[in-house]
Structure formats: structure tokens, C-alpha cells
Amino acid sequence: MKNILVTGGAGFIGSNYINFMLSNRDEYFIVNLDKLTYAGNLENLKPSEDNKNYQFINGDIVNSELLDFIFQKYKIKYVINFAAESHVDRSILGSQIFYQTNVIGTNVLLETARKYDVEKFLQVSTDEVYGSLGKEGLFTESTPLSPNSPYSSSKAAADMMVLAFHHTFGMPVVVTRCSNNYGPLQFPEKLIPLMIINSLNNKKLPVYGDGLNVRDWIYVIDHNKAIDLVLEKGTPGNVYNIGASNEMPNIEIVKLILQHLKKPEELIQHVIDRPGHDRRYAIDSSKIKKELGWLPEYSFEEAIIQTIDWYAKNKSWWERIITGEYQKYYQTQYKNF
Numbered sequence: 001m002k003n004i005l006v007t008g009g010a011g012f013i014g015s016n017y018i019n020f021m022l023s024n025r026d027e028y029f030i031v032n033l034d035k036l037t038y039a040g041n042l043e044n045l046k047p048s049e050d051n052k053n054y055q056f057i058n059g060d061i062v063n064s065e066l067l068d069f070i071f072q073k074y075k076i077k078y079v080i081n082f083a084a085e086s087h088v089d090r091s092i093l094g095s096q097i098f099y100q101t102n103v104i105g106t107n108v109l110l111e112t113a114r115k116y117d118v119e120k121f122l123q124v125s126t127d128e129v130y131g132s133l134g135k136e137g138l139f140t141e142s143t144p145l146s147p148n149s150p151y152s153s154s155k156a157a158a159d160m161m162v163l164a165f166h167h168t169f170g171m172p173v174v175v176t177r178c179s180n181n182y183g184p185l186q187f188p189e190k191l192i193p194l195m196i197i198n199s200l201n202n203k204k205l206p207v208y209g210d211g212l213n214v215r216d217w218i219y220v221i222d223h224n225k226a227i228d229l230v231l232e233k234g235t236p237g238n239v240y241n242i243g244a245s246n247e248m249p250n251i252e253i254v255k256l257i258l259q260h261l262k263k264p265e266e267l268i269q270h271v272i273d274r275p276g277h278d279r280r281y282a283i284d285s286s287k288i289k290k291e292l293g294w295l296p297e298y299s300f301e302e303a304i305i306q307t308i309d310w311y312a313k314n315k316s317w318w319e320r321i322i323t324g325e326y327q328k329y330y331q332t333q334y335k336n337f
């Protein structure tokens, strides 16, 4: 058995990872440590909850006693650190928890993993650590880190820490830096689910600035397969970019969603821009392709339609989310929009 500690497994990417791997890998035993913040949702893990190779633990990655208990009891040999505060807009509203979880939390987890001699520690990072691109060029693994938001700066700090533990202690760490993900189970604060849900509810769609900021989109399962490959075959001390070469201006995605749901473009409303808004992200993933043989399998054209249809069919999933805390956040972020 491969005993893996997955942190943040009740969030969007982590829950997709666990559900996918437990139905495809008999040799994985997965312990999911998640603090169940606003973004954590145990409903996401319904397909896995009765699996004998799955254990959920409600807790915080900054809790070193709890981590000691988990590493000992479950003989953890692999760690995938998905746990994070992950939303740029929230990091602008209040940054402290971002450094607490994404930096201090990663440090506590890393120190514990070192103490128990893990075979691989995989830090799930983001292309946002590289900063913003102009019209041309792509982020490669050697692009200097130049993060612009509190969120991306906390992720960059964690990346450097993890790589320093390889340099100093020889720890078998790997870092993955992926572009923007989309797919089922994404919390509706992020662009794609927010625009789908507002469209379904005939609510206005708040597009920041001119809507021409570019993101490079990848389907969540393609990201998770890459993570799995890097966990198994990635060279310790290395960074791997992950992306599907699918750049799109935000406004085009919003229009595509409206078109598919047969809603009018009048729902679009340009709102004041995000402070410090990165203009363009685009990732060069030739290293993981060449060295590990990874290739994205999902075409954007098909997977985005499947994703929109998933939200249309799974209203009860998001209706339970867009109450309470979400309404408060929405009010603060979008005012009386």
C-alpha cells in the first residue's frame, strides 16, 4: 500500500484528486486532513467516504501534534499539500490567514514530513508565483518568481521554503505549478463557477476591468493526473509546470457560458478592476511532457461544456453553498451589485 497524506482534500482540486485516485488506484490509502474552511465541503467526497482506503480527519495543517499523530498512526510515506487559502480576491480583503495557512502551515507540515522521513513531499503550487506576462512569452520553471497578490506571494514563499528543504536537508520534495483549473466541485467564488451560477440565476455577471485579462485553463482531472505522475516519478528538488496551452480572455469565457446556457449578453456588467490584477498567465509545460511523458487529455471545448452542464444539473450542491458566509463575502466583494 502507498500511504498518502492529502491535505485540503475537501476543496475543489483535492476532492477531485481523491475521488479519481480511489476509483483508479487500489494500492493507495489516502488520509485527508482538512480544516473545513468555507471552501472545504465533505459533500465533495461522497464517492469516497465509504472506501476502505480512505480516512478523513478534520484538522489544521498548522497543528503539529495532530500531524505527529497522523504520520505515526497511518505510517505516512507520501504527502500532497493542497491545503491553502486559494482565492486572490479574499487575499486582498484580508491577507493574514493566507500567510498563516499557506506559509506557516506548509512549514509545520514540511517539518513533520522531514521528521518521519517521507519518500515524497509534493507541494501543489500555482503559475501565479511567476507574476504577470505581457502579450508575448510563457512561464517556464526558470522564470524568476515575482508574485503580485497576497495569495501568490504566500504560495511563492511556500515554494521557496519547500525547495530550500531539499537543498539543505536533501528532502525528496517536488513542486508543481499549475495554471487555472476548472471542473466540477469548484467553489463559486472563482470565475467559471461564479459566472455559471449567476447566469443560471439570471444575475449580473461581474467582469473585472475590460475583461481582457488572460488565463490559461486546464481541466482539473488533467492537473490531478499530472500531480500523480510527479508524485511517482518527479525528480526530487524539481519544479514542474502544468498547463494545457489554453489561453482565453475572461470576457470570452463569460460569453461562452452565456451562449451555452442561452442567456443574454446584457447580463454582463463590467465592474471596477481587481487591485493589482495580473494581466496574463500562460504556461510552458514542455518539461513535464518531455521528462515524465504527461499530456493533457481533455479538450477545453468539450470539458467546459461538460462543466457548465454539471453545475446546471447539480443545483442542490451549489444552492447549499451560496447561503450564509458566501452571501456575506459576495456583499463585501461585489457591494450591492
Ligand code: NAD
Binding pocket: 007, 008, 009, 010, 011, 012, 013, 014, 033, 034, 035, 036, 037, 038, 039, 040, 041, 059, 060, 061, 062, 081, 082, 083, 084, 085, 086, 087, 101, 105, 124, 125, 126, 127, 155, 177, 178, 179, 180, 181, 182, 187
Ligand atoms: P480550495 O480553496 O477549493 O480548497 C482548499 C482546501 O484547503 C479546503 O478544503 C480548505 O478547507 C482546506 N484548508 C484551508 N486551510 C487549511 C488548513 N489550515 N489546514 C487544513 N486544510 C485547510 O482550493 P483549490 O482550488 O482546490 O486549490 C488547491 C491547491 O491548488 C491550493 O494549494 C492552490 O493554491 C493550488 N492551485 C489552485 C489552482 C486553481 O485554479 N484553483 C491552480 C493552481 C494551483
Ligand code: TYD
Binding pocket: 087, 088, 089, 128, 180, 189, 190, 191, 192, 194, 206, 207, 208, 209, 213, 214, 215, 250, 274
Ligand atoms: P479567478 O477565478 O479568481 O482566478 P485567478 O485570479 O487566481 O486567476 O479569476 C480568473 C480571472 O477572472 C481573473 O482575471 C479575474 C477575473 N474575474 C472577474 O472578472 N470577475 C470575477 O467575479 C472573478 C471572481 C474573477
